[in-house]
Amino acid sequence: MSEEGTLAGLKVVELGSFVAAPYATKLLTDQGAEVVKIEPPLGDLARRVGPFPGDIPHPEKSGFFLYLNHNKLGVTLDIGVPTGRDIFKRLLKDADVLVEANPPKAMEGLGLDYRALSQVNPRLIVTSITAWGQSGPYRDRKASDLTCEAAGNVAYGVGFPEREPLAMPFWQGDHQAGLNAAGATMAALLARDKSGKGQHVDISEVEALACIFAGMYVPTYVFQGITGDRKGFRSGLGLFPQTILKCKDGWICLNAPQLEQWIRFVKLMGEPAWTREQRFRNRRAMSEEYPEEVEALLAPWFAERTKKDIFDACREAHTPFAPVRTVENLLKDPQLAHRGYFTEVKHPEAGTWKYPSAPFKLSEAPGGVRRPAPRLGEHNEEVYCGRLGFSRMDLVELRRAGVV
Numbered sequence: 001m002s003e004e005g006t007l008a009g010l011k012v013v014e015l016g017s018f019v020a021a022p023y024a025t026k027l028l029t030d031q032g033a034e035v036v037k038i039e040p041p042l043g044d045l046a047r048r049v050g051p052f053p054g055d056i057p058h059p060e061k062s063g064f065f066l067y068l069n070h071n072k073l074g075v076t077l078d079i080g081v082p083t084g085r086d087i088f089k090r091l092l093k094d095a096d097v098l099v100e101a102n103p104p105k106a107m108e109g110l111g112l113d114y115r116a117l118s119q120v121n122p123r124l125i126v127t128s129i130t131a132w133g134q135s136g137p138y139r140d141r142k143a144s145d146l147t148c149e150a151a152g153n154v155a156y157g158v159g160f161p162e163r164e165p166l167a168m169p170f171w172q173g174d175h176q177a178g179l180n181a182a183g184a185t186m187a188a189l190l191a192r193d194k195s196g197k198g199q200h201v202d203i204s205e206v207e208a209l210a211c212i213f214a215g216m217y218v219p220t221y222v223f224q225g226i227t228g229d230r231k232g233f234r235s236g237l238g239l240f241p242q243t244i245l246k247c248k249d250g251w252i253c254l255n256a257p258q259l260e261q262w263i264r265f266v267k268l269m270g271e272p273a274w275t276r277e278q279r280f281r282n283r284r285a286m287s288e289e290y291p292e293e294v295e296a297l298l299a300p301w302f303a304e305r306t307k308k309d310i311f312d313a314c315r316e317a318h319t320p321f322a323p324v325r326t327v328e329n330l331l332k333d334p335q336l337a338h339r340g341y342f343t344e345v346k347h348p349e350a351g352t353w354k355y356p357s358a359p360f361k362l363s364e365a366p367g368g369v370r371r372p373a374p375r376l377g378e379h380n381e382e383v384y385c386g387r388l389g390f391s392r393m394d395l396v397e398l399r400r401a402g403v404v
Helices: 020-029 063-068 082-092 104-109 114-120 145-151 172-195 205-224 259-268 283-288 291-303 307-316 327-331 334-338 380-385 392-400
Strands: 011-015 034-039 073-076 097-100 125-130 200-204 242-247 250-255 342-347 351-356
Touching (some): 020 034, 020 063, 063 351, 097 172, 125 172, 172 200
Parallel strands (some): 011 034, 097 125, 125 200
């Protein structure tokens, strides 16, 4: 079994701040790929986002940045100046992949679009992550995670019906774009194995989110006539129960898409008399017409039991109800502990903290955290002098000129 990961030997360059590009390359480096992360001289925007130890902002102590950038080599570089662009191209000459998240017009204006970069390295795969994609009438419009979730129609189903639609929390749209970018990059690598040629992978965050919408909402409307509009803590997509109820020590998520699952739960409760009434056998009506009434009947049973009691009983009954876990609950979860999901990482500035590890493991090459996230410009000398042949004096001059 190899601890390096199945992508050991793959050389990736990252050019993109905040979430989407760093998350895409995180998924690759978790599996062993070498990632050279390029930050502007003032640093990635994610360095300014918490949580911070003691709630004191510090560019080297952002938990958000540290999580997204484990295992990476970090360099600083201003590609806005000619010297910076020349260095950037030299880094790409022997790279396998560039993951970038910059406006198409900006990359074209700098002479760093795919057509130009493919001349530098014909085998290079360039994965571009933008809001709207590389073509179309909206491609040069500004956007954010919030507007992408709205345009991708995911926000349509999030929130309460009497209130405005909401985005999913913690930049999940950006994370979804990064996830799609990592998967598409792997497909491009498989294609290169056959053709020997690189290609341009075009990821639109709006399209990635629209695919989620299409997968969840469109079939339920086409085949069942359900619109999936927002219903607060209930889901508008399926049959009862798809809701969250309070229990003795927190909250439980109720989800029983299959009729047999609901029947097993009713038996678990002891088949109260009300469950035999015809009114409470029509799961569509229970979900769409009087969910509050059914929830009120369920509430006493839940209020008498803890999250663990309910989860353990439902697991035995093959009913997919699950507790709404706090951070403390997650850190103590026996399943996550058994799989070693949380791992301690020591960082020279931030100290030692627990972080989520890779979202999946491969049995023969599990990968994982090999080094902490880089400090700003930490690997400038290693990369620029050790790989590109600059002298230390060259590096000093580049630093004075604001290039690195």
